Amino acid sequence: MSASTKYGETLGKLEENFEGYIAIVLISLYTLLIFYTVVQRVTFENPPSFTLNGTLFLFTWMVWVAAAWAIRHESHFRFSLARSKLSNRANYVLRYVDFLTWVSFAAIIGYYSIELVQRRLATGRPILGTPIPQWMAYLAIPVGMALIILRATQQIIIIKRKYESGEDVTPTSDISK
Template sequence: MILRILDRFEEILISVLMALAVALIFVAVVHRFSLGTAADLVGWARAHDMPGLQDTARSIFRWINSLKLTWAQETCIYLFVWMAKFGAAYGVRIGIHVGVDLLVQSLTGTAQKAMTVVAMSGGIIFTAIIAWIGTDFVYHTWKGGQISPDLEIKMWIVYLAVPVGSALMCFRFVQALWLYLTTGHVAHHDMGSVEGVQEEADDIAKGGHG
């Protein structure tokens, strides 16, 4: 039950962070484009001696310019940082991380099992170390009282993504290792389920036979 809640929370969080980042980028681009368009319209109206249109365009420019979005870029960066850390843990859970498994696939029996265990254990150790170092870094950032330049929020909140995401990733490696030791199953994403990938592979195969 708890694992299902964690799985669902992980998926919802990643989706929400991605949606917020995309929406914010879209608004920022529209804002910048609208600001430039209003400025061009002011110049065009002045060149064609149209004071009424010029005043209207200037008013629109001032209104758009009053909507300060200097914080948008910084916010998007932070959103993507959190999304990447939780996305990495999600990737471990469903087996979509890029990896070179040529050596593992070439082995059989006990040797293959041992190599798989070593690889997963390496992931556990590495992410645990990152979580530990990240926690120490967040602590010192909190003690230092550092704030972000645009949003002016506590930077330890932003950096918290590192230890939290790494700890979750470490947990997912432990989960994957336990699943492998008890069932022999390794989470692996089927690339054929991705639209277009299987079709391309079939076309390449046909071309090779031809």
């Protein structure tokens, strides 16, 4: 196997699982922070003030990033049982509508969340007990929405190519793709 092939495979895996890798890091940090809080509570009966907001904001980042990963892998909630009885064309149209709905939802939420980030940026306040500015925590929403838009658009293109090549585009109940 050539070096360029290995490099291409590595980039492909990174693209395919980018959000998953970030989510793993975030959930690991979240778990470590909770463990630290429990140890502090048991040992000193007084957990640090930053742990509550820290875990909340880490979890928020993880959820939005993981939502984009779920869309990329089509592991999100869908009505596959009802769709198994429909024609390939009907499934194509419905899947297109699904992903356009995701794009619309994420665009609306992302647009309005930018104002929220700007307000937090204007205050300049840090997350309680840390030097980390609050706006970085709230940035999870527009970043997550941008990733959802990217992944839903990517899925629209994939479904279109499959349909045009005559492949079956009926969603399955298998969420482990």
